[in-house]
Amino acid sequence: EKYKEGMEKTRNSFSSKINDLIARYRKVDEDFFEELEEVLITADVGVNTVMDLIDELKMEVKRRNIKDTKEVKEVISEKLVEIYYGDDSQQIEELNLQEDGLTVLLVVGVNGAGKTTSIGKLANQLKSEGKNVVLAAGDTFRAGAIEQLEVWGERAGVDVIKHTAGSDPAAVIFDAIKAAKAREADVLICDTAGRLQNKVNLMNELEKVKRVIEREVPGAPHEVLLVLDATTGQNALSQAKTFSESTDVSGIVLTKLDGTAKGGIVLAIRHELNIPVKFVGLGEKMEDLRKFDANAFVYGLFA
Ligand code: GDP
DSSP states (O other): OHHHHHTHHHHHHHHHHHHHHHHHHOBOOHHHHHHHHHHHHHTTOOHHHHHHHHHHHHHHHHHTTOOBHHHHHHHHHHHHHHHHHSSSOOSOOOOOOOSSSOEEEEEEOOTTSSHHHHHHHHHHHHHHTTOOEEEEOOOOSSTTHHHHHHHHHHHHTOEEEOOOTTSOHHHHHHHHHHHHHHTTOSEEEEOOOOOGGGHHHHHHHHHHHHHHHHHHSTTOOSEEEEEEEGGGTHHHHHHHHHHHHHSOOOEEEEEOGGGOSOTTHHHHHHHHHOOOEEEEEOSSSTTOEEEOOHHHHHHHHHO
């Protein structure tokens, strides 16, 4: 339900264009594919991804000897899911949570992407699954970041470990790990600063934080989650490239899908960068974070 609601803008725009296309063409031909290509690019699926998809579609249409555009709709959904996974796995890619001991999640992304909000939502979700969660206020740079995380911590009913603004993020994370261990927490979620304009400093800082985590908790961080704002479209894709070049990003949290008609970006991220989208943000409220399910997403586009 939430998926349907949160995806309304993308769905309305996408399904009406596809339906219009199918009604106008009836026969599957070269012009049909060309217009379909345009619809997909407008939905921010990404040029490279669209090209691959159209190639696959053409082959499949030929293989199945499909002539009528009405029949092609099903093939489009199938291929969109396939292009997302890039293989046959087609299963929801779950968060890497440890059975025993502390799981450490490192959350990165530029300011305004929805990092703090997503951490709050995730903390709430994990807590409702029975996990003992602690948050680390590792963004000591952005004014108000610590206080904002505390507000979310309070809402979710989880502890926030913090130092004063401007202090060393690595020291905050170190203390947070100690506190999480002392409280026998299951999950520690670490916020980080997100100023991309000073890329070298940011990356050095992330590396330092990561080293502390690696040293204090063997096998950690268990996830490096990159938070991206879906409304920034292709810019989100280039941010993902920049971050993944500097650190091993294991999953994406794609926020504000409710605020864009260009939800196709989710497919481009997975296809072009091979990083799974683990969560999507579908609103500003606590419960508006969902595990990403490519099947529900794609079939939601046509619902
Ligand atoms: P940060 O600077 O990356 O920590 O970003 P914030 O968490 O402060 O979020 C920036 C703004 O985006 C806030 O106004 C949030 O309410 C809003 N936001 C975050 N996630 C979502 C989402 O999934 N949907 C919508 N509509 N707004 C969101």
